[in-house]
Amino acid sequence: MTAAKVEINKETMRFNYLQECKMVGDMLIRQMMDIDTDPETKENSGKISFQDMKEIFQSSAHLCAKEINLLLRTYVLKYGYDQIVYTDLIEDIFQVRFDFLSSRLMDINVQNMKDDFL
Numbered sequence: 001m002t003a004a005k006v007e008i009n010k011e012t013m014r015f016n017y018l019q020e021c022k023m024v025g026d027m028l029i030r031q032m033m034d035i036d037t038d039p040e041t042k043e044n045s046g047k048i049s050f051q052d053m054k055e056i057f058q059s060s061a062h063l064c065a066k067e068i069n070l071l072l073r074t075y076v077l078k079y080g081y082d083q084i085v086y087t088d089l090i091e092d093i094f095q096v097r098f099d100f101l102s103s104r105l106m107d108i109n110v111q112n113m114k115d116d117f118l
Contacts, residue, residue, distance in 0.1 A: 024062040025090030047083040
């Protein structure tokens with residue numbers, strides 16, 4: 001099997017991984033909401049600083065270093081360093097994990113390409 005023949009069905013992966021991503025995302029969002037909550041009004045804006053997000057991600061045992069780096073890089077490109085919207089974190093975690101899964105399958109299958117060219 002070659003890399004060109006492998007296709008990952010995103011909806012199948014969503015079915016398999018979304019529950020885990022939801023649990024991880026909910027835990028991280030609760031920490032972000034604690035930072036984001038206005039003490040007077042008890043309301044959240046749905047945004048935190050890059051530094052706060054980085055500290056929360058790095059203190060979590062539920063994200064690996066590659067996931068943290070890709071999430072932070074994506075957020076900086078999307079929102080900058082000032083105020084990062086964290087309300088779509090669950091979907092973002094799923095997307096990062098799906099991207100890594102896709103690239104990993106690609107890496108594994110590239111090794112088999114030599115058989116096709118012999």
